Amino acid sequence: MLSIKLDTSAIRKQISDLQKQIPFATSLALNDLAFQAMRAENDAMSRIFDNPRPFTQNSSRVRKASKRNLIAIVSLKDAQAKYLTPYESGGQHETPGKGLLIPADIRLDQFGQLPNGLIKRLAERKDVFVGTVHGISGFWLRTPKLNANGKPKGGRRGVLNATRHQNTGLTLLLRFGDNKPVTKRMHYRDRVAEVVAKNGPRALELAMRKAIATAFR
Structure with a gap:
């Protein structure tokens, strides 16, 4: 009778080493997919919104995920989430007050939006006030008094002159409007799911190759 034995200790050690690398490989794949999803979300902003600010x-x-915590999270940053969340889950526009600020006679920034810090600057000006004039609420600019020729000393007549033929001596800068439900949708969660479904197998394959190479150096 012939007895055959094999020394499998080396193979068992390699298998054990490989098993130890699985959490590492999983974390690599998760982080790869998370950053792919983040880039996809950021790229989509220019398609969802017209000329969005870099912010x-x-x-x-x-x-990021780790070997001990195999969860990678893609999310909106806190400041942006305050006004972007309604574009994902619905609701009204996020505003600093109860209504929307609608530009009337004010210079917008390069992105077609109210410049940062504008409201604070207007509030500090002595020639600007917040109030209701002839039923229109908003930020109003007091225009200069008339000169000896009966013409404004610089500036221009208020917009009410054009709409109601009344010389108010005021210019409407920003009008308060009723808040409205957000109609656009970002499809944020759907986009992340698409990235994972499309690129998940490939990301895991590459991560396993890297983990194996690391295990058997």
């Missing part, structure tokens, strides 16, 4: 364009972030 909105780069609104997503990643919390």
Whole structure:
């Protein structure tokens, strides 16, 4: 009778080493997919919104997975989430007050939006006040008094002159409007799911190759 024995200790050690690398490989794949999803979300902002500011364009972030915590999270940054969340889950526009600020006679920034800090600057001006004139509420500019020729000393007549033929001596800068439900949708969660479904197998394959190479150096 012939007895055959094999020394499998080396193979068992390699298998054990490989098993130890699985959490590492999983975390690599999760983080790869998370950053792919983050880039997809940021790229989509220019398609969802017309000429968004960089602040909105780069609104997503990643919390990375680790070997001990196999969860990678893609989410909106806190500041951007305040006004972008209604575009995902519905609701009204996020505003600092109860209504929308609608430009009337004010210079917009390069993105077609109210410049940062505008409201604070207007509130500090002595020639600007917030009030209701002839039923229109908003930020109003007091225009200069007339000169000896009966013409304004610079500036221009208020917009009410054009709409109601009344010389108010005021210019409407910003009008308060009723808040409205958000109609656009970002489809944020759907986009993340699409990235994972499309690129998940490939990301895991590449991560396993890297983990194996690391295990058997």
